[in-house]
Amino acid sequence: MMLVNDPYVRDPRMRLPKLTRRTKEALLVALILVVAIPVIWVSCVRVQIGWLLENLKSGDSARVSNAVAELSLCRSGPSVRVIVAALDDETQDKRRLIDVLARIGEPAVGPLIGRLRSKSHSLMETVRPDTSFLGRLKAGIDARQVEAAKQPAVDALIAIGEPAAALLVQTLKSDDPVTRQLAAQALAGMREPPTGALFDALSSKDPTVRATVVGPLAWGRDPRGLDAAIARLRDANENSNVRMNAAYAVANSRSPQASDALVATLDDGNGRLVEWVISILMEEATGAGSIGGRRIPYDETLGAITAHKNPLVVKGLIGALQYESLMQREDAFVMAVEALTAIDDPRTPGALSAAARSTSFMTADDYSAAALEICGKGQNRAAVDAAVGAANIERVAADYRTVVKNGYDSKTRAALIVALERSGNMAMAQYLANSGDAWLAGIARFWAKRKGVYLESTDAVNASPVPSVESSAPLPTEATRR
Numbered sequence: 001m002m003l004v005n006d007p008y009v010r011d012p013r014m015r016l017p018k019l020t021r022r023t024k025e026a027l028l029v030a031l032i033l034v035v036a037i038p039v040i041w042v043s044c045v046r047v048q049i050g051w052l053l054e055n056l057k058s059g060d061s062a063r064v065s066n067a068v069a070e071l072s073l074c075r076s077g078p079s080v081r082v083i084v085a086a087l088d089d090e091t092q093d094k095r096r097l098i099d100v101l102a103r104i105g106e107p108a109v110g111p112l113i114g115r116l117r118s119k120s121h122s123l124m125e126t127v128r129p130d131t132s133f134l135g136r137l138k139a140g141i142d143a144r145q146v147e148a149a150k151q152p153a154v155d156a157l158i159a160i161g162e163p164a165a166a167l168l169v170q171t172l173k174s175d176d177p178v179t180r181q182l183a184a185q186a187l188a189g190m191r192e193p194p195t196g197a198l199f200d201a202l203s204s205k206d207p208t209v210r211a212t213v214v215g216p217l218a219w220g221r222d223p224r225g226l227d228a229a230i231a232r233l234r235d236a237n238e239n240s241n242v243r244m245n246a247a248y249a250v251a252n253s254r255s256p257q258a259s260d261a262l263v264a265t266l267d268d269g270n271g272r273l274v275e276w277v278i279s280i281l282m283e284e285a286t287g288a289g290s291i292g293g294r295r296i297p298y299d300e301t302l303g304a305i306t307a308h309k310n311p312l313v314v315k316g317l318i319g320a321l322q323y324e325s326l327m328q329r330e331d332a333f334v335m336a337v338e339a340l341t342a343i344d345d346p347r348t349p350g351a352l353s354a355a356a357r358s359t360s361f362m363t364a365d366d367y368s369a370a371a372l373e374i375c376g377k378g379q380n381r382a383a384v385d386a387a388v389g390a391a392n393i394e395r396v397a398a399d400y401r402t403v404v405k406n407g408y409d410s411k412t413r414a415a416l417i418v419a420l421e422r423s424g425n426m427a428m429a430q431y432l433a434n435s436g437d438a439w440l441a442g443i444a445r446f447w448a449k450r451k452g453v454y455l456e457s458t459d460a461v462n463a464s465p466v467p468s469v470e471s472s473a474p475l476p477t478e479a480t481r482r
Contacts, residue, residue, distance in 0.1 A: 049074060049082045056100075057093050064096070071100045075107045084111045154182050158189040165190075165197040172204050180204070184212035195222045202228060207239035214242060218249035226253050230261045236269065244276045251280050251291050259291045259304075266308040266316075275316035278305060279323055282336065286329045302335055306342040314345045318355055321367040327439075333367060334442035340375045341450075349376040356387040366414040370443075373418045388414045397423050404435050417443050430455055 055067035071083060083100060086092050101108040157164040164186070171183035184201055187193050193216050201213040210232070218229035232238050233246040247265065250258050265277045284291050285301035305313060317336045326332050340348050352375060355368035369387035372380050385393065388411060396403050396412060397419035403412060417440070420428055424447065433444035433455050448455045 049079055053083070053086050053089075053092065056096055057091060068096060068100055072104055075104055077107070077111070080104060080108050080111050084108070154186045154189075157186045161190050161192070162194050165194045169197050169200045172201055172206075172209055177206065177208065180206050181208050181212065184209040188212050188216045193217075193220065195220055195225060198225065199228070202232075207242050210239070211242045211245045214246045215249040215252075218246070218253050226250070226255050226257070229253075230257065233261060233265060240270060240272050243270065243273050247273065247277050247280060251284065259296055262291065263304045263308075266305065266313055267310050269312070271312045271315055274310065274312040275319040278313065278316040279320050279326055281305065282320060282332050283326055283329060286332045286335060298331060298335065302339055302342075305335075305339045309343075311345065311347070314340065314343060314348055315351065317343075318348075318351050318368065318371075321355065321371060327367055331438065331442045333371075333439055334446050337371050337374050337443075338446055340371065349380050352376065353380055353383040356383055366410045370414040370417040373421045374446075378422070384418055388418055393418050393422070400428055401431060404431070404437075404440075413437070413439060416440060420444065420447055426453065426455075429453075 049071065052067045052071050055063040056071070058064060058067075074080065074083065080101075083097065083104075087094060087097055101112055157168060168183045168187050172180050174180050174183070184204075184206075187197055187201055193213075195217070198213050198217040198220070201209055202217060204210055214229050214232055217225035219225070229246045229249050233243055233250055235243070238246075247262060250261050262277050262281060266274060268274055281291075281296070281301050281304070285296050285298050305317070317340050320326060320336050321333070340352075349372060352368050352372035356365050356372055365387045369384045372387075373384045376384075392412065392415045396415040400416060400419065403416065408416070416432065420432060420443065429444045429447050432440040433448075435441060445455060
């Protein structure tokens, strides 16, 4: 409904005038100019800078000097981006380009870092930027700002490599812990970090810095680096995180000293370190890895762990049950249980009972309860039933074949182990050994080992179906097998 009091309706003089044809044409021309002028200007800039870049690689000293001087005055964003893009030109003199960018100063830092982050080539390996340019990158780390804002400068310094090392060592003395950490990351992230700079970082008072650089130092070409890492590993007064990183670095080195250095740590008084070293030893022995370039056999690792009577070894083995990724490895659970059984520490059942009640990790209580049934020798039945479920154990024991065929979760897997331990027979052990589950197969072999009986190999079982053997049937021993 139209309002009669609206002045725009009542007074024609207040209505907007109609655009004439000439006005429309003028507006159209203005719009074209608004769009076209920047495009034309950028094109002109590209042409002019392209001409200067050609002079830069001409070899004529006068033309090169003039090109350096002219390009150094190009401080606008489009100009700088064209110069930075020229770093990808294989025929270009990259040293002179970096010199130009250093003269341009602050406007060049952002585009150069962006270019480095978007390229995977080793652009900066042959480039030696001057100190003023490195100083601006260093200032990007030193600035009091959030870590994410500093990361581009860190990436650029990593790409630049050795020429940036001296400034990064200075930065390690910053009062800001984030700045020190980023400087250490930049040193550690270089393709070939300078050994001297890494040693300087390792002497830092900041344990986070030491923990960051101990790995690259151990893996470098200088053998002193590995010696320094082993020394940090053995130093009882060193920060726990530094020692744990040193243990990982030593394990992944190519030195034959590695396994001896790690095993010696099992006598240490640092519980976190002992648990970490045990997990490393177990991971390498039950996976596809190696320590010091040598694959450590299962039995050798098991013997090394059980030879140490340090109570923290028992705690470390129980802690290993809470590493779900470790427990997924073939025989890792069996090694932990076998080691705990061999050590036979009277405190083990109580510690496992506490772990079986833990809800800190998704499946830690299941693994711990299954271990408790074996290591507790049936004396902690109530704790096992509470963790795994008494009804679940009975159901599994009654029809384990169907359970295995239909699939199962970690709790049912634990129930299968408990059922084998409580009422299992040769047929059940043989069936679990042939189940395709490395966890269950390892436990079945360990069960047979403790019973002194022999299980058919997987191939033999596949060739001939598992016979139905009642629980009362005599179990074939190694002697009767022969």
